[in-house]
Amino acid sequence: MESYFVNDLEIIFDFAGRNDWKKFSFPIWYGIPVKIKWRGYEFDFNLRGNLKRIKGNLSVWPNPLELLKRNDSNDYIYYGSFGYEFSYDLIKNYYVPYTGIYECAVFKERPLENSHVKKALMEFDKLVIRSGELSSAVKDERPKKFLAKVAARGREALAREATALHNIIGGSLPVLPPDTIDVDYEVIPLMVVDGCGWNCDFCRFKTKGSFKVRSQQEIERQVYALRDLYREDLINYNSLVLGQNNALAAGETILIKTIQIADKVLKLHGSYFRGDPNIFFFASAKSLLKVKERFFETLNSLPYNFYINVGLESPDQQTLDKLGKPLTAYEVKESFKKAQYVNDNYARIDITSNFILGRDLSRKHLEMLKDLLCENGSRKGKGTVYLSPLIDLSDKRQVLKNFKEVKRISPLPVYIYLMQRL
Numbered sequence: 001m002e003s004y005f006v007n008d009l010e011i012i013f014d015f016a017g018r019n020d021w022k023k024f025s026f027p028i029w030y031g032i033p034v035k036i037k038w039r040g041y042e043f044d045f046n047l048r049g050n051l052k053r054i055k056g057n058l059s060v061w062p063n064p065l066e067l068l069k070r071n072d073s074n075d076y077i078y079y080g081s082f083g084y085e086f087s088y089d090l091i092k093n094y095y096v097p098y099t100g101i102y103e104c105a106v107f108k109e110r111p112l113e114n115s116h117v118k119k120a121l122m123e124f125d126k127l128v129i130r131s132g133e134l135s136s137a138v139k140d141e142r143p144k145k146f147l148a149k150v151a152a153r154g155r156e157a158l159a160r161e162a163t164a165l166h167n168i169i170g171g172s173l174p175v176l177p178p179d180t181i182d183v184d185y186e187v188i189p190l191m192v193v194d195g196c197g198w199n200c201d202f203c204r205f206k207t208k209g210s211f212k213v214r215s216q217q218e219i220e221r222q223v224y225a226l227r228d229l230y231r232e233d234l235i236n237y238n239s240l241v242l243g244q245n246n247a248l249a250a251g252e253t254i255l256i257k258t259i260q261i262a263d264k265v266l267k268l269h270g271s272y273f274r275g276d277p278n279i280f281f282f283a284s285a286k287s288l289l290k291v292k293e294r295f296f297e298t299l300n301s302l303p304y305n306f307y308i309n310v311g312l313e314s315p316d317q318q319t320l321d322k323l324g325k326p327l328t329a330y331e332v333k334e335s336f337k338k339a340q341y342v343n344d345n346y347a348r349i350d351i352t353s354n355f356i357l358g359r360d361l362s363r364k365h366l367e368m369l370k371d372l373l374c375e376n377g378s379r380k381g382k383g384t385v386y387l388s389p390l391i392d393l394s395d396k397r398q399v400l401k402n403f404k405e406v407k408r409i410s411p412l413p414v415y416i417y418l419m420q421r422l
């Protein structure tokens with residue numbers, strides 16, 4: 001580490017955070033941030049000088065175990081510690097990431113509205129100004145350059161950069177695959193398809209326009225533009241999300257070529273993080289059923305960890321009809337079985353699935369879901385089942401009761417799906 005005291009602030013370079021994604025019940029810094037300590041706050045920046053996290057000592061921050069994070073699409077996320085064991089059991093994380101954007105029947109608190117968060121952001125605005133003043137006064141090149149970067153990246157500039165990211169990929173990811181919680185949502189987005197091809201009545205993440213596969217040329221344009229945007233901070237990423245909601249439908253050729261060019265240009269294998277890069281994407285039940293075994297053999301032979309998430313919603317036909325999901329219960333069950341087959345036979349591929357919870361759903365939905373998991377799930381730690389409570393049709397007590405009921409009998413890991421976007 002290299003530390004400089006510049007007037008009333010301390011700036012720390014080469015802070016080596018964890019280079020894995022292990023989870024702990026106390027704050028952990030992943031990757032390589034640059035830290036600035038000022039007026040009781042600790043501000044973390046990425047290597048481009050963009051604000052990444054804020055926490056503080058007790059004089060300014062009520063709970064030193066909690067922190068405020070900013071993601072690459074300029075959303076602020078509050079990492080709250082509302083009972084570690086309770087949180088881990090529910091969402092596979094000791095911290096609850098509150099976005100204030102998507103409601104969840106289980107976590108209804110709104111910590112982003114708290115005064116210490118608003119105050120911390122106002123202090124950040126002042127730090128941006130102070131960085132500009134100190135940058136022109138300090139002699140040492142390293143802090144001088146970095147403070148100039150911070151000074152150029154106030155909240156408006158950060159918002160513009162998020163817009164630039166969305167312009168590059170030609171859209172946004174209205175929801176991230178749930179497994180990205182295992183890399184703390186630190187993923188580079190890359191669009192290979194638009195939309196998902198379906199039009200389920202209950203869905204909150206439908207995108208405008210019809211389903212379309214992007215051309216290889218267009219995908220490569222994105223990859224090079226992403227390289228130019230992330231620049232020196234690419235080292236802090238070893239995970240890619242292929243958007244949007246049904247990337248599996250892009251087909252084998254596009255997917256493989258995309259992953260290979262992205263790895264080469266974005267240097268995923270040269271990341272600070274240990275191990276092979278992670279590739280996350282969504283699939284629909286029908287696209288999963290269509291895929292030939294040869295595709296999984298090819299994926300499994302590549303040096304990546306694949307996490308494919310498929311939205312199945314319910315094995316009960318009445319519930320599927322009620323949700324307006326254009327699938328048969330037979331297709332749901334066959335997709336689920338195929339996912340477990342892939343999980344059992346291909347070490348590098350983990351297919352996880354989503355089902356819904358909600359107070360208006362019939363008892364049959366829950367019973368059939370439990371049967372499906374018991375009949376097909378193996379106990380290898382893969383194939384996580386995520387349960388999504390339907391907004392407005394769920395109450396906390398009921399969701400927790402149903403969640404525990406499914407989790408108790410399931411041979412597969414079961415967690416609540418917490419929605420995040422990028």
Ligand code: SF4
Pocket residue numbers: 196197198199200203204205206245284311
């Ligand atoms: S397939 Fe998934 S993303 Fe597409 S409309 Fe249905 S629920 Fe939404």
